[in-house]
Amino acid sequence: MTTPLIDTAKVRVAVNHQPWLERQIEAYRAGQRSSVNRALASNYRRFSVPGAYGASASVQSILGGTALVIECSLPRFLTGQNVFGSIQILPQVVQVVDAVLSYLNIVPTDDESTAIAEGRIGLNRVDITAHARLGNETRVRRMIKALKATLAFTKANFSCYGDETLYIGQNSDYKTLKLYDKAGEIAAHPLPANHPQRELVSEAVRGLLRVELCLRRRFLLERGWTEVRLFDAKAARRLLVSELKALTIKHTGAPSTQIFEPSATLSSLDNSLVAAHLAGVDVQDLLPSRRQLNAHRQTIAAATAIDILVPVAASRRISSVDPTMIRNNLVRRFDERAVGLREALGVQPAEARANGVAAAD
Known part of the structure; x- marks a missing residue:
């Protein structure tokens, strides 16, 4: 510097x-x-x-x-x-x-x-x-x-x-x-x-x-x-x-850490989806439509060979970061940006899908 x-x-x-x-x-x-x-x-x-x-x-x-x-x-x-x-x-x-x-x-x-x-x-x-x-x-x-x-x-x-x-x-x-x-x-x-x-x-x-x-x-x-x-x-x-x-990830009980190595060929959103997936987050909660999710899924798979819709085994998850903290922060951030789009498209989050409410494509 x-x-x-x-x-x-x-x-x-x-x-x-x-x-x-x-x-x-x-x-x-x-x-x-x-x-x-x-x-x-x-x-x-x-x-x-x-x-x-x-x-x-x-x-x-x-x-x-x-x-x-x-x-x-x-x-x-x-x-x-x-x-x-x-x-x-x-x-x-x-x-x-x-x-x-x-x-x-x-x-x-x-x-x-x-x-x-x-x-x-x-x-x-x-x-x-x-x-x-x-x-x-x-x-x-x-x-x-x-x-x-x-x-x-x-x-x-x-x-x-x-x-x-x-x-x-x-x-x-x-x-x-x-x-x-x-x-x-x-x-x-x-x-x-x-x-x-x-x-x-x-x-x-x-x-x-x-x-x-x-x-x-x-x-x-x-x-x-x-x-x-x-x-x-x-x-x-x-x-x-x-x-x-201060530009690091901090959570109670563990030191600041870089949770994964971002890919230079992916956008920041794609990198965030990969990191969330590796932390055990259901990425279907984060995007407003299945069509958009599939597009990101294909891009990520081509660059990293990772399928973000296939659950990660617990042994492969990033253990140094609290998945609940990551999920809550990501869901909050993506919900803030996409809530209007969700309402316009009639898309329901994962909780609604689990209760049998049909989500729009």
Whole structure:
């Protein structure tokens, strides 16, 4: 794992800009319009300020023109890329704030300037980031696929986009962990042709798994990291490591364990079905239709020679994992995703079939 760096931050800067705000609104009403004064004349008063090589910061005027909320990727705004950066948040935030105020022609008072330089700036969000060099894109995607299969057996609130991006707690107002293929992102959103480090960055991200831990306001309040000057980079680094270590299967009475070796040729759903089958789970409980189950059965059999509809002998089951825990977690997860489809198709779960209720095909 590489040395962590700070990426996105959302800060609240106390700077009185009421006269400037009034002039901008007056100019808009007089027909001298720009993207900035157009936004300031609206209810939300949010606009963008350009940074280096096409990057930008989202800026919002709040509290009647007495504070600005600034959100951006600190290294991207300052250098046009966010692969290389620094774990030190204060110098980067000060540079971004100074650049935004200079662009807007807002001149802070001496007291406001001192507060900015000392880091007496509200902190609403901060992302701490690190990279794991896995060698090539295939290994990165295999890692994400394996993590998806593993998380199917935990209570983690996770979501994914193919085998390229994995979120844990994506919509949380507390914290979010994101893992993704950095080379894939750069390929989809390449650096500008005039960026001096374009080739260097493209080379550096090959085989790079990026890990981002987003700490939001509620978490920061709980930790006492309410201002930039109070943010503890070393503690945040330890937190990132602990979050990664937590990506394992845990159950009472046994250590964390990888329950099986995921197949690189199977989807995360197929790998999850194999693992459930090997743990003694009736996979017919997990899918909404017999037709869908048979399709997955054929795919899995072709890749692994395992028939997921043939019960596994007790001696062959994975003994280190509690099958009841796995079954309950998997049934819960698949039920959450498929209950609507079950109702639409008239498909009954295994308990209903056992009671003689006919299930739709």
